[in-house]
Amino acid sequence: MTDTTDTTATGELAELAESIFAEASGTGTAFDAALWKTLEGSGLARLTLPEAAGGSEGSFTDAAAVLTAAGAHAARVPLAETDLLAGWLLHEAGIALPAGPLTAATGDLDVADTAGGSTVRGELRRVAWSRAAAGIAVLTPTRVVLLRPEHVTITDGANLAEEPRDTVRVDGPATTAEIPPGAAEQLRLRAALGRALLLAGAARGALTASVTYAGQRIQFGRPIGKLQAVQQQLALAAAEVAAASAAAWAAAGAASADGMTAPSTRFAVAAAKARAGEAAGAVARIAHQVHGAIGFTREHDLRLSTTRLWAWREEDGSDAEWNAEVGAAALAAGADGLWPLVTGRP
Template sequence: MAESENIVVETAEKIFTDLADAQTINSDKTGGWRAPLWQALSEAGLPLSWVDEDLGGSGASLVDGFGVLGAAGRFAIAVPLAETMLAGWLLAQARIASPAGEMTLAPTSPKDRITLNADGTLTGRARGVPFAKAAKHIAVLAHGADGVSIALVDAAKLRIEPGLNLANDNSDVVTFDKVQPITAKPAPKGFDQNALMLMGGVVRSLQIAGSLESMLDISVRYSNERVAFEKKISKFQAVQHNLARLAGESAAALAAATSAADTIATNPSFTEDAVFLEAVAAKIRCAEAAEKGGAIAHQVHGAIGFTIEHILHRYSLRALSWRDDFGSESYWAVELGKRIAARGADELWPLVASR
């Protein structure tokens, strides 16, 4: 790990430790923790990690940013850090400067489409846009007669229907009704909605892997504290077996997510088979791990793990919510099958073995 990566990730982890303690946040019913956390993240330049300095960002590498997102997943933070990072990255593809403040991006579903009209306005509807209600600006990928464009839009000009995901975080419906963007520029050659979905999928995979690491840690700690029938439940073979399964799911998710992130960091071309295979495999495997791992963690905790007072749900529900962003595992499984089928049987083994 490079020295710069250590510094960036350690800075993020220190901020999360100081201002994003899960128990403190869980007990705060007013949401007063959000503003200090966002201010600290902004002062450290983390929300615009992937934006060059001349475009208003901090100019960190992809590797640095991926490390920050993994740490964010371990703390299950409920502020639009990942969304702002992705929005800044998307705008940077078209050399559009990023504004200050919270951002999100649209679309976040492969089936939604925003249209850039001939008069320069945007039309369309994007569902499940995370933190749209909290965002000041939205980075948009739009399709027009001349190809794909990237636009920056003032969120105040949009119709936003509030919604919630499983974790009670904003997951909103955003409607573009002939909205005039602040600016719009052509996307680079080869960059399309599929590329955005793959990048977003890897980001969510890293967050899921981070949350699973925390679920494992919380579950192991609890099993060594909880006593039943005059001995710690960690001594029971059934509990040991479940914890071993949870550790396996966590390790598999982390391996898949970090492998995909490393592939993108070293070869950020979304037209390559390697990026597609790694990103899709990560999203599918991490989504499966979120379901299996979350169930095991709650089973180890028993009834207490289901209470709103316990912090476990902060991790398990977010991990489950992140499965559906930027394409669900079922969507990507179908897309993977289509690509394999198109190549034919003779190309299957060489394609798999290349990874």
């Protein structure tokens, strides 16, 4: 398949994703079961997983098209958790994937093996979408564990965007397997990549809403979008959105081309999560400045984007953590290796 064909296919996938998420956009906070059914029917719910795991065998670039659209429309589904994280981890560990949405977590659970199987005891905090999940894939220090809903107790929690971030307690049977080589690092990078793509999408959503509002809000006899000060702020926000999107898509491209564990991918993912997080703060600030007081009300849809920007920038590694990793990689590369590291070319 040629690069042109790949680009065309990804563009068509992006159009499909945009149409699905735009139609499903809503202001609720609960899991969107109808949207999830559509995603499963269109093959987007497990896009990058192999066919043997019920997936569509897409690339990380394909995932970029879908996740940025999901972020832009504040989709209320565990898409990255199911596809990039839990589905991948369970398949790599040789555990059959349950049907339906999945989520993933890391934690130190007590695992005991008996003649009848494994029993697990412990607590996991801030587990995304656990109350909607058909299975929770957990990476412990010694095992990969699949928890089923009937064997856990969930205490509801939420992030700033009111997305589920629950406390999960387990004391009962579970399916376990040995940890695949390099699983911890790859799971960390996959989570950061997925979050960077969602952030880039949410930033685009906030910018789109701000441009639309600036064209509609009349002040001093004309739309505020005609005022030079407002135009300058929107231009700054657009630059931040472009930078975040470029970094996130570059990381997805590196993962597709070189594999998730390649040094080039690790550097690209670190840069993408850091840059998207930095953009999140700037875009949210400008969006609320443009909207004024109305943008801070619960009734206004702007909060769907900006609360996600604020919440997601702190999840899966903060700006400071990933910037430190970028800096360490640059120092390790040295003067001769810095340019190849940044450009991905020798």
